Amino acid sequence: MRTFRASDRRRAAITCARTGRVGKRGKGQGTREKGQGGPILLLGHFDTVWPVGTLERMPLEESDGRLHGPGIFDMKSGIAVSMLAMRALHEAPGHRSSSRNAGVGIPPVVMLWSSDEEIGSGTSRTLIEEEARRTTAVLVLEPSLPGGAVKTSRKGVGEFELVVYGVSAHAGLDPGKGASAIHELARQILALEALQDPVRGLTVNVGVIAGGTRPNVVADRAAARIDVRVETMADAVLLEAAIQALRPSRPAITLAIAGGIERPPLERSAGVVRLYEQARHVAADMGRDLGEGAAGGGSDGNFTAALGVPTLDGLGPQGDGAHALHEHVLIEDLCWRAAFLAALIQSFI
Numbered sequence: 247m248r249t250f251r252a253s254d255r256r257r258a259a260i261t262c263a264r265t266g267r268v269g270k271r272g273k274g275q276g277t278r279e280k281g282q283g284g285p286i287l288l289l290g291h292f293d294t295v296w297p298v299g300t301l302e303r304m305p306l307e308e309s310d311g312r313l314h315g316p317g318i319f320d321m322k323s324g325i326a327v328s329m330l331a332m333r334a335l336h337e338a339p340g341h342r343s344s345s346r347n348a349g350v351g352i353p354p355v356v357m358l359w360s361s362d363e364e365i366g367s368g369t370s371r372t373l374i375e376e377e378a379r380r381t382t383a384v385l386v387l388e389p390s391l392p393g394g395a396v397k398t399s400r401k402g403v404g405e406f407e408l409v410v411y412g413v414s415a416h417a418g419l420d421p422g423k424g425a426s427a428i429h430e431l432a433r434q435i436l437a438l439e440a441l442q443d444p445v446r447g448l449t450v451n452v453g454v455i456a457g458g459t460r461p462n463v464v465a466d467r468a469a470a471r472i473d474v475r476v477e478t479m480a481d482a483v484l485l486e487a488a489i490q491a492l493r494p495s496r497p498a499i500t501l502a503i504a505g506g507i508e509r510p511p512l513e514r515s516a517g518v519v520r521l522y523e524q525a526r527h528v529a530a531d532m533g534r535d536l537g538e539g540a541a542g543g544g545s546d547g548n549f550t551a552a553l554g555v556p557t558l559d560g561l562g563p564q565g566d567g568a569h570a571l572h573e574h575v576l577i578e579d580l581c582w583r584a585a586f587l588a589a590l591i592q593s594f595i
C-alpha cells in the first residue's frame with residue numbers, strides 16, 4: 247500500500263486514494279473501453295444512517311457466521327473488502343512494488359469513499375463525476391443482492407414538494423367564501439397517484455402531508471412531500487414534466503411545485519452489460535455463477551452510469567438488514583469477495 251496517496255477534499259470528507267500509473271487529469275477522458283488505459287474507480291461511501299453512539303447499543307458482534315454492526319452491510323464491509331483486495335494484489339508474488347514501478351501487474355486504481363451518500367451526495371457528486379469521467383469502469387462496493395448477485399440497474403430517485411395555497415374562511419359562517427387548500431391537496435394527491443405505472447417501475451409516493459390550523463377553519467395552506475422512482479431517464483423527463491404540469495381545480499387556488507429527479511437511474515446499458523459479462527467470466531473462472539438484478543434504491547453508481555461510464559454496482563459482500571437493526575454480513579463471503587474483486591481488477595490489464 248506504499249503507493250497510495252490519500253487526501254481529504256472539499257467539505258465532504260472524501261477519501262480518494264490512487265495506485266498505479268493513473269493518467270493526468272483529462273487524459274483518460276473518452277477512453278472508456280477495456281484496455282484503453284483509464285483507471286478503475288472503486289466507489290462507495292463510509293457514512294451510514296446510524297447516529298453517533300449507535301455502536302454502544304448495537305456493538306460489533308459475531309454469531310452464527312454473521313457479523314452484526316451498524317453500517318456493516320451498507321457499506322463498511324465493501325470498503326474493507328476493497329482494501330483487502332488491493333493489499334492482496336500489491337503483496338502477490340512477482341509484484342514489483344518499488345515506487346517507480348508501482349502498479350506493474352495491476353491496472354491503475356482509484357478508490358473514492360464519500361461521506362454524504364445517505365443524504366443525497368450533495369457535496370460529493372461533482373467530485374465523483376469528475377473522477378468517473380476519466381475512468382475505464384466504475385466498480386461500486388455497495389451491498390450485493392440476496393444470493394450475491396450484482397446490481398445492473400437501479401431506479402432513479404426524485405423528491406418534490408407541492409404547496410397548495412387556498413383562501414381561509416369560517417367553516418360555519420362563510421364556507422362559500424373559502425377555498426380549502428386541504429381539499430385541493432387531496433385532489434392533487436389522486437392526480438399524483440394516477441401518474442404511477444408499476445409495469446414500467448414508475449412509482450409516486452406522497453410520504454408527508456401537512457396543512458390547516460383548526461377544524462372550523464377552511465385551510466389556506468397545505469403541503470405534500472413526494473418521493474418518485476423511475477427506471478429510465480426517458481421516464482424521469484416525462485414524470486418531471488407531468489408533475490410540473492399539475493394545475494389547480496379552481497381559480498381561487500394556486501400551486502407551488504419544487505424539486506426534481508435527484509439521482510438519475512442506473513440503466514442496464516450496453517456498457518453495463520459488457521462490464522457484467524466481464525465480471526461473470528471472472529467469477530466463473532473461480533467456480534461461481536455471478537447473478538444480476540435490479541435495486542429500487544439509488545447509489546453514487548447512478549451518477550457515474552448516467553455519464554455513460556460502464557458501472558457495476560452491488561460488488562460488496564452478502565448480508566441483510568441495510569438501515570435496520572438486524573444489519574449484518576456473512577463472514578464466509580468476505581474472503582471470496584476480496585479475491586473476486588482482486589481478480590476482477592486484474593482482468594482489466
Ligand SMILES: [Zn+2]
Pocket residue numbers: 291320321363388389545
Ligand atoms: Zn449504501
